Structures are given as C-alpha cells and as structure tokens.
Amino acid sequence: MGIVAGLDSSPDFTRIVVCDTDTGAVLRQGYAPHPVEAPDGGRPSDVDPQAWLLSLGEAAGGGLLEGVQAIGVSSQQNALIPLDAQGNTVRPAMVGGDKRAQVAAADLVDALGGREAWAQAVGCVPQAAQPVTKLRWLAKSEPENALRTAVLLQAHDWLVWQLLGRPVRRTTDRGGASGTGYWSAATGSYRPDLIELALGHQAMLPEVIGPSDAAGTTPEGLLISAGTGETMAAAFGLGIGLGDAVVSLGASGSVMAVHPEALADQSGMITSLADATGMHLPVVTTLNAVRTLRGTAELLGLPDLESLSDLAMKSTPGAHGLVLLPYLEGERTPNLPHTAGTLAGLRRESMKPEHLARASFEGMLCGLADALDVLRGRGVEVRRVFLLGAAAELPAVQASAPSLFGAQVVVPQPADYAAIGAARQAAWALGVSQGTLDPRTPPSWQGAAAQVLEPGEELAVGQAVRQQFTSVREQTHPGAFNS
Numbered sequence: 001m002g003i004v005a006g007l008d009s010s011p012d013f014t015r016i017v018v019c020d021t022d023t024g025a026v027l028r029q030g031y032a033p034h035p036v037e038a039p040d041g042g043r044p045s046d047v048d049p050q051a052w053l054l055s056l057g058e059a060a061g062g063g064l065l066e067g068v069q070a071i072g073v074s075s076q077q078n079a080l081i082p083l084d085a086q087g088n089t090v091r092p093a094m095v096g097g098d099k100r101a102q103v104a105a106a107d108l109v110d111a112l113g114g115r116e117a118w119a120q121a122v123g124c125v126p127q128a129a130q131p132v133t134k135l136r137w138l139a140k141s142e143p144e145n146a147l148r149t150a151v152l153l154q155a156h157d158w159l160v161w162q163l164l165g166r167p168v169r170r171t172t173d174r175g176g177a178s179g180t181g182y183w184s185a186a187t188g189s190y191r192p193d194l195i196e197l198a199l200g201h202q203a204m205l206p207e208v209i210g211p212s213d214a215a216g217t218t219p220e221g222l223l224i225s226a227g228t229g230e231t232m233a234a235a236f237g238l239g240i241g242l243g244d245a246v247v248s249l250g251a252s253g254s255v256m257a258v259h260p261e262a263l264a265d266q267s268g269m270i271t272s273l274a275d276a277t278g279m280h281l282p283v284v285t286t287l288n289a290v291r292t293l294r295g296t297a298e299l300l301g302l303p304d305l306e307s308l309s310d311l312a313m314k315s316t317p318g319a320h321g322l323v324l325l326p327y328l329e330g331e332r333t334p335n336l337p338h339t340a341g342t343l344a345g346l347r348r349e350s351m352k353p354e355h356l357a358r359a360s361f362e363g364m365l366c367g368l369a370d371a372l373d374v375l376r377g378r379g380v381e382v383r384r385v386f387l388l389g390a391a392a393e394l395p396a397v398q399a400s401a402p403s404l405f406g407a408q409v410v411v412p413q414p415a416d417y418a419a420i421g422a423a424r425q426a427a428w429a430l431g432v433s434q435g436t437l438d439p440r441t442p443p444s445w446q447g448a449a450a451q452v453l454e455p456g457e458e459l460a461v462g463q464a465v466r467q468q469f470t471s472v473r474e475q476t477h478p479g480a481f482n483s
Contacts, residue, residue: 003027004430005068006237006423007056008230008416009075009159011043011096014055015416016064019423021430024445029416032058045100046092049081049158056159070214070223070430071163072422074233075156077179080131082138082203083151087166090148093155094134101128104136111197116266121191122184123262123272132181135198151204152195154180156227163224164216171215172206174274175232175281183208185274186262211278212439214429225429228276230418231256231283236276237421238386238412239447245375245382247368247405249389249397252329253289255371256281257380269333269374276425277442282380284371286333288341289364290391292326296360300353308357309396315358317400317461321345322355323472324363333371334480344472361396365404366469370481372405384408386450402455403462412448 002021007014016030032055036047052075065071079095108126112118115125126133131154139146153161157172177183182194182205190205209215215224228236235256240246245257262272263282275281290305297308325342343359376382385407391397392411402409424445431437455462473480 002069002427002430003067004070004072004423004426005065006072006074006233006419006421006426007059008233008419008422009052009056009073009155010230010418011076014052014059015419016059017416017419017423018064018068019420019427021427021443024420024424024443026420028064030059030061030064032056043096045095047079047095049089049093049155052155052159053162068222070225070426072225072424072426072429073156073159073163073227074230074418074422075154075159075227077154077176077229077231078129078131079155080134081153081155081158082145082149083153084148085150087151090145091142094138095155096129099128100141101133101137104128104140105130105133108133108136108198112194115268119264119266119268121194122181123178123186123264124181125268126181130179130181132194132198135195139198139200146199147201149199149203153206154229156229157206160215160224160227163218165219167216169216170206171209171226173211173226173228173276174208174278175228175276177208178272178274179229184262185272185280186264210439211276211425212428212432212437212442214433223426223430223433225426227422228425231273232276232281233418233421233425235281235421236424236442237417237419239445240386242279243381243383244386245372245384246386246388247372249289249387249391251289251291253286253364253368253371254283255368255375256283257375257382259380263378263380265378267335269335270378276421278440282375282378284333284374286367286371287329287331288326288367290389292324292328292360292364293391295328296357300357305391305394308360309394311354312357312361312396313399314354317362317458318465318468319355319358319362320350320352321347321468322350322359323469324356324359325469325473325476326360326363326367331367333367333374334477336477336480339477342472342476344476358396361400362404362465362469365397365400366466369404369406369466374481382407384410386410386412388412398453400462400465402453403458404466406455406459406463408455409453410450411453412450415448417448
C-alpha cells in the first residue's frame, strides 16, 4: 500500500485528503480557510496567491502529509496569475466570475469575428470569468501591468510550480488549459494569436502534460502530478466515464458529461473542456437552478428549502398544469440573456401554494433536462446522471429528477470529490513512475457511496411533465434553442 494526497484549493479554502493508493480510502484529511477578506463580505475579484499557500500550510499541519509519496493539486478554475519575466506576480490573481470583464468578453467576441469563430478556434465563446477575457480587461484597464506580464499561469499551475520550488519548467494539464480560452481541446494546442489579440503581445505559457505525467519532484522527494481544475478533479474523484453526466445544483446549474471528442458549438451553449483522463468534458450551464427554489420559498414565506420540498410533495407531477419557466436571471441555456421568468397555467384549481412549490422544482429540473438534451443532441450518450449539491438531497428533487432526466440518477454521499480526484491523479502518476500502472488507465478506486434512483414506471409521467414545460417554453420563447 502507498499513500498519496490530494489538495483542493477552492475559492474559499484548502482541503486535503490523504488516500490509500490501491483503494482510494481516505485515511485522514485537513482543512483551512484562505486568509482573504472581501470589502463587501462577498468573494474578492483580486487575491494575493500567497493566501493559497498560507492556507495550504495550515491545512497540512500536524503531520498530515507524513508518509505521503505523491501529491495532486486541484484548484479553482478561471483564476489567472500574471507573472513578470522574473516569475513575480505583476498584480494580484484575478479570480472567479469577474464582472469587470463583461465588456471585454463582448469585445473579444467581435474582435475574432463572432461566436462561431471562437467556437471553432477553442471550443468556447469568451465569458467574463475566463482567463482570455481577463487578459483583455488587463490590457484595457491596466496597460502598464499588461506590458509587464511575461508569463501566464492558472491557480493549479502556480501551486504546482510553488510546490516544486519554482523550477524553470512550468506545467499545466489539458483540463486546466481547456478553460483558458486560448487552448483548444480539439487540437490539443495553444492559440498564441488569441493571447496577442487579448493582451496585445505574446506571453510564456505552461507546458501541457499528459493526465498521468508527473510535473516533477519536490526538493523533499515528493512526486507532484499534473494537477487540474476543480471541475475535472471532481469528475475524476466521482469516477465518471462514458455514458455518465454530472448535474450540479448551485444557485446556477451545470451539466457535463464525458465524451470521446471535443464539441464545437457556435451557439455558445456548450463549453468544450478536456477532462483529467484524456477524454473530453463538454459543459452546459444554466443561470437558474437553486436560486429558483430559494425565490419560490421566499415568495411563499417558507423558512428553507426543506419546507419548500415538503410542500411540493403535497402536489402531484405536473403541478395541476402550473409551469414555471425559471429564467429569473435571464438564461444561457437557451440563450435568453434579457428575459425573465414566466408562470403559466394559472387556473383556480392550480392556485395553491403546494402547486407553485412543485412547479418550482419541476421548472428547475426541466431547465437542466433541456441542458442535458443540448449534449444529447450532439451525440453525447447519457445513461446515468450524478446529481450534486445540497439540493440533491431534497425529496422533491429525488422524486422528479429520474423521470424528468430520463435516466438513472445517482446521488453521491457528500465528500471532497475534487480533493479525492487530485489524490487519484497523484496515485496514477506515482504508479506510472514506478511501472505498476498503465499511463492510459487510471487506478481503479472504490466508487462514490451513493443513492441510486431509477425512473421506473414514472418515466412516462415525467416525460409528460417535460412536454408541458416545453410547450410553454416554445409558446413564450419560440425557437429559443434554434437561435
């Protein structure tokens, strides 16, 4: 038995798991928040990356890494660290969904000739959060810092580089590179012309290494694997493969699935990412998921989502004809940025709190089912759906999701899947370096403990509810998925 560690540096904290290389069993774990404060109490747009190292050190305290042979790093995506020619930070890291860059995103789309040109070039259309868009913002808003920028790293690249003692060689992986907006998952290569388009000049980029490659060895002799982004690490930690999709229920929602090839989508609904195994990970995002439930709970005067779920379960599938199009923040899937939500089917018998509660759950899940169908429509096979997020535990979600998604639904027990995925990657790189694992086949770890839900006899009912939703959507927003 060997021992490896996976660390996940999320936007708010560092979490470390230490795992058995053979089974993936978690032996011990550590946690520490980042020492970062935002002026308004929310998440800052600029962060000194040293904060990530400080929380890493705290999380690893107390001998947590004793006996560890290899470390994998997962980190928040879309965090860009511009370095000067000496390897020092030019400015704080630009992190998260940086709203400052919204104008820059539109500028970039136009500068290359439109959405289709970007989709063909790198498999995605620039969004405000992406590194390529942050570069455009930097060039326009902080031109002196842009001129000093000589090297571009993302969060996990920078952390790996620091753990290795800041060597001359800097590395990244396919997963992390695929989210930058200047690397193509389809061709497996950078697009330096897009960096010049955004930043105004070229910059050095980390070498993209393979999923089972080692980035290097620390001065203390620890092997460091390639690392990857949080999304890819979580998928790897869950153990998803072909035929699997993951639906994440946050305030907004996302749907991703493993696919053997990159997907270019000129509509911009699909972001073509790479995964941590050598496959591809197309992602479709919705702006409205749990925010729909919270808004409905507030409207009905309910204290929490559990109460909303209990109320919804007093209704029946279809909510007596009540349909909620949950586009409360506009929507990305379909592309309706300036629309609002719609409540349809109001009749005297449907005007009851329990039916509105049910319609909110069905509306949220039908919106996510639409996102699943975007992937299915491009040939992505979906036989099983992993449902993530605290809302996945709600009875009203579990009662409806299998029949609305038209697939088996798996609700994994809560765990640090991104950190576990990073540890699994470390075990893979370690095994390859020792000659005990195939570089094309990751270690077989125990799958996530989970509750499995089948559509069963409710499938026809669920599909009728979806048809009801689709009819209202088409009446309200004709051809929304064709625009």
